[in-house]
Amino acid sequence: xxxxxxxxxxxxxxxxxxxxxxxxxxxxxxxxxxxxxxxxxxxxxxxxxxxxxxxxxxxxxxxxxxxxxxxxxxxxxxxxxxxxxxxxxxxxxxxxxxxxxxxxxxxxxxxxxxxxxxxxxxxxxxxxxxxxxxxxxxxxxxxxxxxxxxxxxxxxxxxxxxxxxxxxxxxxxxxxxxxxxxxxxxxxxxxxxxxxxxxxxxxxxxxxxxxxxxxxxxxxxxxxxxxxxxxxxxxxxxxxxxxxxxxxxxxxxxxxxxx
Amino acid sequence: xxxxxxxxxxxxxxxxxxxxxxxxxxxxxxxxxxxxxxxxxxxxxxxxxxxxxxxxxxxxxxxxxxxxxxxxxxxxxxxxxxxxxxxxxxxxxxxxxxxxxxxxxxxxxxxxxxxxxxxxxxxxxxxxxxxxxxxxxxxxxxxxxxxxxxxxxxxxxxxxxxxxxxxxxxxxxxxxxxxxxxxxxxxxxxxxxxxxxxxxxxxxxxxxxxxxxxxxxxxxxxxxxxxxxxxxxxxxxxxxxxxxxxxxxxxxxxxxxxx
Numbered sequence: 001x002x003x004x005x006x007x008x009x010x011x012x013x014x015x016x017x018x019x020x021x022x023x024x025x026x027x028x029x030x031x032x033x034x035x036x037x038x039x040x041x042x043x044x045x046x047x048x049x050x051x052x053x054x055x056x057x058x059x060x061x062x063x064x065x066x067x068x069x070x071x072x073x074x075x076x077x078x079x080x081x082x083x084x085x086x087x088x089x090x091x092x093x094x095x096x097x098x099x100x101x102x103x104x105x106x107x108x109x110x111x112x113x114x115x116x117x118x119x120x121x122x123x124x125x126x127x128x129x130x131x132x133x134x135x136x137x138x139x140x141x142x143x144x145x146x147x148x149x150x151x152x153x154x155x156x157x158x159x160x161x162x163x164x165x166x167x168x169x170x171x172x173x174x175x176x177x178x179x180x181x182x183x184x185x186x187x188x189x190x191x192x193x194x195x196x197x198x199x200x201x202x203x204x205x206x207x208x209x210x211x212x213x214x215x216x217x218x219x220x221x222x223x224x225x226x227x228x229x230x231x232x233x234x235x236x237x238x239x240x241x242x243x244x245x246x247x248x249x250x251x252x253x254x255x256x257x258x259x
Numbered sequence: 260x261x262x263x264x265x266x267x268x269x270x271x272x273x274x275x276x277x278x279x280x281x282x283x284x285x286x287x288x289x290x291x292x293x294x295x296x297x298x299x300x301x302x303x304x305x306x307x308x309x310x311x312x313x314x315x316x317x318x319x320x321x322x323x324x325x326x327x328x329x330x331x332x333x334x335x336x337x338x339x340x341x342x343x344x345x346x347x348x349x350x351x352x353x354x355x356x357x358x359x360x361x362x363x364x365x366x367x368x369x370x371x372x373x374x375x376x377x378x379x380x381x382x383x384x385x386x387x388x389x390x391x392x393x394x395x396x397x398x399x400x401x402x403x404x405x406x407x408x409x410x411x412x413x414x415x416x417x418x419x420x421x422x423x424x425x426x427x428x429x430x431x432x433x434x435x436x437x438x439x440x441x442x443x444x445x446x447x448x449x450x451x452x453x454x455x456x457x458x459x460x461x462x463x464x465x466x467x468x469x470x471x472x473x474x475x476x477x478x479x480x481x482x483x484x485x486x487x488x489x490x491x492x493x494x495x496x497x498x499x500x501x502x503x504x505x506x507x508x509x510x511x512x513x514x515x516x517x518x
Contacts, residue, residue: 046304
């Protein structure tokens with residue numbers, strides 16, 4: 001039987017330890033092709049490149065991964081998936097996985113996440129997809145606990161398929177290498193960021209800002225991704241790209257919309 | 260009574276006719292402050308600027324809008340909203356409106372839309388918000404039909420408020436200036452893009468790509484935004500930023516997730 005094909009993307013760039021760990025975890029489960037940005041793209045949300053050109057270069061991964069087919073692109077994570085599906089791959093992948101992101105994409109962070117935008121882009125094109133993130137921003141993060149998580153979820157996705165219109169947002173707690181407590185299916189916690197702008201003055205006297213902020217949890221539910229992560233579990237949030245707020249239809253239909 | 264405060268953003272940049280038309284339509288309904296990108300940001304999705312700095316400049320709008328407080332920023336649409344709420348405005352706006360985008364943001368395009376990312380960013384911060392888009396990419400688009408649409412929806416939003424966790428995605432059909440047929444509350448049509456990459460070779464021999472593609476409607480429902488627009492109506496899709504796919508919970512919970 002032909003091996004399944006897995007497309008691997010990320011938003012931290014093709015040299016990030018996170019994506020190398022992701023490749024390592026699945027390379028014996030499937031045929032793997034990697035298409036990832038040539039530089040970090042964190043916070044890119046679902047950006048695509050429509051007003052400039054894109055470049056693609058075949059690259060050689062290091063040592064134990066040197067036999068894996070891999071490409072870097074000048075585009076965003078969503079661009080990488082589009083390029084992979086329509087220019088690079090000669091067949092439709094059975095699964096697209098993205099990450100492992102260096103840092104959390106739980107709760108409202110899903111909407112800013114380049115990692116998840118790659119997974120969502122694949123989902124829109126009808127391909128089962130999973131985004132993986134580790135709750136550790138460090139480039140030298142310890143990815144040991146991720147291996148079993150990735151293998152479990154990838155195996156299940158390949159075997160059981162993904163419900164239509166759904167991709168998975170997987171966040172993995174930071175550990176010193178010890179195994180996680182388990183995996184929980186959750187909903188996205190309500191939260192936002194309380195922004196602070198760090199205002200500075202350049203040597204030439206021009207004011208500029210750095211975006212900083214504090215995460216504000218607005219949700220005490222025990223069934224959220226934040227609650228699972230705080231308890232030491234991996235959170236798996238089934239995530240959709242039909243953004244229709246069906247629960248608000250009645251309210252908006254009560255408006256006087258005659259013009 | 261104090262006038263309500265409306266924050267106005269867009270993604271085509273502060274000089275775009277679309278935002279000037281939006282300001283014109285609401286300037287007598289409320290106090291207005293404009294914070295918009297200094298250059299076009301189409302296709303930016305929900306990108307934010309986390310690895311570089313942001314600049315803000317007070318600007319003078321032309322002629323009849325010269326009394327309106329306005330700022331341009333070097334950031335994305337989502338950055339503009341964050342800067343407005345946390346650095347520029349001295350009180351919380353009653354409403355944030357974004358657009359009028361030159362081009363459609365109906366159906367799946369909502370996830371790539373800078374216009375909608377500004378509205379969603381405001382919604383995440385608890386501010387009622389509406390994104391407006393006209394189905395005409397031209398810089399010289401005819402915005403005449405938009406005026407009544409904007410005034411109707413803004414007045415209703417200010418009077419009746421927005422359901423929690425909801426922002427509105429409003430698309431307006433292209434007309435030659437004739438009024439639209441009416442306004443319909445809709446769901447997001449299922450669709451995707453069939454990408455084509457236009458591959459070229461630079462003068463120095465390097466290959467590069469332009470992203471192009473065809474819109475593919477996967478949904479024959481009569482209650483969708485696409486159906487409303489094709490029939491000559493304005494589409495209003497209540498849009499949410501809790502992306503949890505509740506309908507997929509049972510499926511994913513049936514997976515073997517023991518590790």
